[in-house]
Amino acid sequence: MKNKYFIDTDTASDDAVALLMALEWDDVEVLGISIVSGNMSVEQGSINARYTVELCKKDVPVYVGADAPLVKKREHADWFHGPDGMGNMNYPAPKLKETDKDFIEVLNNHIIENPDEITLVTLGPLTNISNFIKKYPESFLKLKNIVIMGGASNTVGNVTPAAEYNIWCDPEAADTVFKSNHHDITMVGWELCRGEANLTEEEMDLAYSFKTEKADFTIDCNKHALDSSQNWLGDPGLGLPDPVAMAVALNPEVTTKASRHNVQVVIDGPARGMTIVDQLHVGESDPHIDEHWSHTKRNINVIWEINSSEWKETLYKTIRN
Ligand SMILES: [Ca+2]
Secondary structure, rough: EEEEEEEEEEEOOHHHHHHHHHHHHOOOEEEEEEEEOOOOOOHHHHHHHHHHHHHOOOOOOEEOOOOOOOOOOOOHHHHHOOOOOOOOOOOOOOOOOEEOOOHHHHHHHHHHHOOOOOOEEOOOOHHHHHHHHHHHHHHHHHOEEEEEOOOOOOOOOOOOOOOOHHHOHHHHHHHHOOOOOOOOOOOOOOOHHHHHOOOHHHHHHHHHHHHHHHHHHHHHOOOOHHHHHHOOOOOOOOOOOHHHHHHHOOOOOOOEEEEEEEOOOOOOOOOOOEEEOOOOOOHHHOOOOOOOOHHHOEEEEEEEEOOOHHHHHHHHHHHOO
């Protein structure tokens, strides 16, 4: 039996590659894709997701979710991914239509039918997931696991010095998810796609050498993101945060160092969206000197290190043929 996935995404170029990886992974069946406001408007995110589903010749339903964060104002990231989010490649409009059903009801029904069997992967701000938890908190606990692309584990941010974009975009929503009491939530911080995990020029050429539509798409739609990776973030090549998170979800060999910690989200102020990881478990003391860090519980699996060549092989496997 295939592993059942549900994917929540603010589909820009790196989301599209992560979607492609799940759609092409042998052991995975993607039940549905929900779109959230983030990198892109939900309208553009939906177009990009449906185009990707069509490219993979699949028929997976795409649902449109929240068109703005819970409290904060909308801040898209077209400056990073290009106005269409897909490197201005002018891909044709997809023929696949959106489904007009409410993804919250659909996901809840999937969980009722498949308790403790569905993996939820989130590639955008956590607005949709927070809305789901508010309506069906018990059902949420019956997901098998949740893999979140978001946050930064006690390191630099990419949208402010403190914060990674997805968490910063809707910190109230992230806070709800992190406090949901689900026993298996994994945070894949954006820093894991940096440095050695970047795709180098040679690796992008290798992808082109596969001469498949999916490989061309993977590199082409990320051209604007490549520019931003190098010129904005100062990275050596192309950083692909959402595909790295998907690789962590799909292939257990990718993660080489992980541990469980209390992680708290900062809601406001200059550290808005920061994910503070209690690396030394200091907040577990009873009582503790600081009211915010007392009797804390380990709520999140934090990924500290990945095997870069294994993550890249995971990607290549899905675009080679
Ligand atoms: Ca994303």
